[in-house]
Amino acid sequence: MSAFSHSHNPSTSTLTAGFRLGTSGALAPTSSNGASRPKSANLVPTNSITTKDGVTVRARIDPTLTVDEVIKSLCLNLKIKDPAVMFALRDETDELVTNDNLRKKIKSKVGLKLVNAPALEAAEIVEKLSMKDDKTLRLTLFSLQKFIREGQFASEFLQRDGLRELLDVINISHGNTLAYALSAMQNLMDLDRGWSNLDNSFISTIVQILSSPQSLINVCRPATAILKKLVEADPLSAPGPVLPSTSRSPPSAPPGSVYRYGFDVVYGQMRKEKGLLETVVTRLGSADTAMVLYSMMLINSLLSHATDARWEEFIGELERLNVRKAVIRLMSSHTIEDLTSCILDFQVNMVRVTYRKKTSPVEPDVNPAHYDALEEIWHASKLEEHVAERQWSLLGFASDNMYDEFGDVGVLGLNCLKQFSQRDSEFFSEVVLEQLGRAEERRCPVARASNEVVELLLEHWAIFAPGYSTSTTFQPFFLNFYKVHALALKFFLHMWTESGSSVDDFPRIVALTRSQLHIALNEENSRAWHEVENDFLEAEYRAVRDRQMKELEEEDDFMTKVPVRNLRAKLYKESYEFVRQQRLQCLMQGAWFVNAIPLSSPVPKDTDNGMKYIHFCDSSAKFPVRNGLEDLPERIDISQISEIATGTCAAPPHVLRDQNDLPPPTPLTPSPLSFSVLNAAGESLADQIAPDQSRWADWTDALQMLRKDGGHMASQETAGFVQALTEIGLKIKLLDLTGEKVDIPSGLVAGPPPNNTDFFFSDLDS
Known part of the structure; x- marks a missing residue:
């Protein structure tokens, strides 16, 4: 950690x-290595200590003593009649002095105060919470926010049923009193204990607070943090052995564990309050930086903990609300210094989302959403006005089997084609009808081209596996994946037409598109969007072809073949893990x-x-x-x-x-x-x-x-190490093949399945 x-x-x-x-x-x-230990390390510093009566004394405190021993000694020397267990030490900022920090405070000669013990403070605060007087509550909750972070105080507070009193206050309060109460609850939840019995009514209350347009910003901030904490209190996140990423069956939480909530519990309540998620996304445009940050944190937590049962619904809702666009706006915000980390986390989450969509098969026979998407694509083509029966080959598919047609790009490819057809349906239908007006061998297979562009974009942004990303800068174009796909596909169609290509030229146009992608999307964190549009839409075939020929002179094109790309993806994951372990060893040293x-x-x-x-x-x-x-x-x-x-x-x-x-x-x-x-x-x-x-x-x-x-x-340094190790490993792996002049195919075609199961696999002798 x-x-x-x-x-x-x-x-x-x-x-x-x-x-x-x-x-x-x-x-x-x-x-x-370094200089020798200072000889003055054994000297005992002098601290000032102020009693509850306002008396200040100077004392030399032995740093080898415990806090209890120090308090007993003070009570004895100051002739205080009350038992020592009734007292505690705090510093000038009211931080509780513990055995862990006593030595440091003595060494730094920090001024100390002899105050009530946490048990007395907790008893007094719980009693005042029960009074329900607004003025008393505000003052009490203001103190509780601070004290509740301390383990000793929290234990005493919980033992006295303080949590129930705090929840009652949250249910009846508003304004600043509610803000203080929620902040105290937020700080208690940071202790990861004592709040394992929160029920759905409490979660529903927090959801309603966040949904209300009347809620103050200082109320919404801790409420958002509480909801985030509940999302992260997932059985899968409980301390202990990390489960494999393929396992999403949560272990049962032990008695008293707070890890019993999670995404499904929270999202279930969020769905009951229409418009809550939209409100959270809207707050990304708030003028209050802290509110923006809390909202980003909640969205990231929901993305990281979304379960299979609700994943598609939740991601679909975020896409409908255009959360990517809201985050892109934040990238150019003047408050970006405070938001950088959260935005980079969001990008990593979007890499996971993109990879999952890419690996999710298109199954229109069992998934109504997939069927509806294909229906929309077909209607946008307006082919139904020209042919009696649906023929997917007219859109550029090789067959009517959508599972196979989108096999390499999955639901991501389906979504990209759907977005392309819907964003400008007139252009889409014109392109499709224009291709049908050509000789069959001269037609550009639009659907196949769309899927190929998706693969090129995945390759460009190195989306090889979930959870692996070496980007250290903002990637607004990646978050605009669908728009970039549309531009690149238009470029592909333009190159096809301008070069007078035929079906056999498909790989050549793919290579041109790959080359243009690298140019248009270069320096992503600093380029303007209009420059990207210009690179794709105003490019001339001859200029692109000449540049690509120069590139081919410097790099062997077999490096872009599918098997080599897959090998690079495998080595990328291995390199990432190697560098990760090296970095962790630095911490251990x-x-x-x-x-x-x-x-x-x-x-x-x-x-x-x-x-x-x-x-x-x-x-x-x-x-x-x-x-x-x-x-x-x-x-x-x-x-x-x-x-x-x-x-x-x-x-x-x-x-x-x-x-x-x-x-x-x-x-x-x-x-x-x-x-x-x-x-x-x-x-x-x-x-x-x-x-x-x-x-x-x-x-x-x-x-x-x-x-x-x-x-x-x-750091770019770590990202560079991962990339360098990947490329070195790739070249080493390829030496055996290139040295023997083994031909690397562009793809592998599976043979027909066996006629029966009367066979077995045998280990070959080495």
Whole structure:
């Protein structure tokens, strides 16, 4: 999973943070080179402690003591009569002091406060919640939002039936009181315990809140986050062994587990509230960046967790609402810095959707939607006005078997042809009728050409398998898949006509189209759409042919044959997994970073679940790190990590740095080697600057890859490694064939099936 360190006030000395990924409290053995450990490490700092009565004392606290021992000692020395169990320590920001963070706060000389223990705080808050007085509720809920994130407080709150009181408040509240109550509920749900008994009525309430146009933005934000959390509380996402991607049978959730909701439960309630999904998509155009981000997060979670039973219905609804267009608009938004990660996650989800459509067979006999799509294509052709019976060959199909005709492109190919026929039905019918007016050998098989263009686009965007994507930049043209397909198909038809092609020339026009695709879709994240349209619609055959001939001189065209493309797809997946494992090993080995200054407060992003930690320490100098946990006393729970944001912070002033280690300081300017680790509330758990580009790529991409859905890559370096390994592997694999001059066919034709089953397969002797 993932994690890091803390930012420091520029006026204090800048510390170096050493990190290493650990598993279940154990630490992988490694060592770090650097200066020796500071000799002053054993000195006990002095902290100021303020009592409930306002008395402030100075105390030297032994960092080897537990919090309970420190409190007992304070009560004894300050002659406090109440039992020590009634007290707790908090810092100046009201963060609870625990055994995990005590040493750090002592070392940093943080001011501490002796306050009520979490048990007393919880009892008082639960009592006030039951009063249902609006003013009291607002003040109580405001405190509850903060305290509920603490494990000790949450346990006491839940034991006192606080959740029931909070749910009652949500049911009767509105305005800011409701916003505070939902925020408290959102923060409680981040603990992944204590909310396993939420029923459909609660989910329905959240859905109704989101659907209401009267709901305030500060109400909709936590409500959206709660719905997202319920979607992700899927039995398949429960901590433990990761199930194979082919297995969608959810395991039964153990008693008390919150992983008992998921997509079907939430979407079932969403369907009852007409217009909710449309409202969520509409909010992608909100002026409130946080609201946009929460909406993107919910959509991504729904896409990642959609089940087979409702997948087609849900994806169809998103397509109808044109969510892709809404996301494309966000790509050019001025608030893009906060949305980059979510948009890249959406692209990865769309890769999965596209691949699944490509591999879903067209079965008009059993799927009414497929039958209806073919009906619409036929009606758009207007061939029924010229022929008495339907003949699919007139549209360019080789047979009437749609399962076979769309065998390589599946439902994606069917949808593309349907979109092409519907977007401009007059043009479509003219093209079809024009082809019928030609001699049979001169006709362009429109349907076959459409499917071929789909395959070329899948090849261009490297959609070889679900969950694998090396894109680190926005791909607005990919999200416009149907429109690009229409342009490329028009280009194909234009080249066919202008060159006077016949059926035997089909592969040549395919090659021309592939060449033009690479030109038109180049530099996708920076090109204007009108330039793409011009490249496809205004191209001249002779110019395209001349350029393609030059390209063929540099590259053997057998690399584009189907078997070679399939081999490249297989090697691509292997290379991706190899690089992923290498990046994860970098986390296990550990590294040193400079603590940085965050330039803004990040907004919350997607959440991970995990059982591992990243262990770290703060030090004014590097020192050799021994095996074990002694040298890395601090840790960050991976389950608290929500997102890895890049380019978010600047190097502190007056940093002592090795010339070869870090780039020159640029105060308050984002460092390209910086990254922040964020929790679900948008708070930074660590703000770091890597010593070099390689270390930055290793850690940012490894932390992204640890996400259960694969995440997205942050660096071109990692993406380049995957592509390079793929191409090297491909060339090595092909050496045996090319060396022996083995002919690689363009495709393989299956022979006739056996007449009977009276046969067996035998192992051949090597």
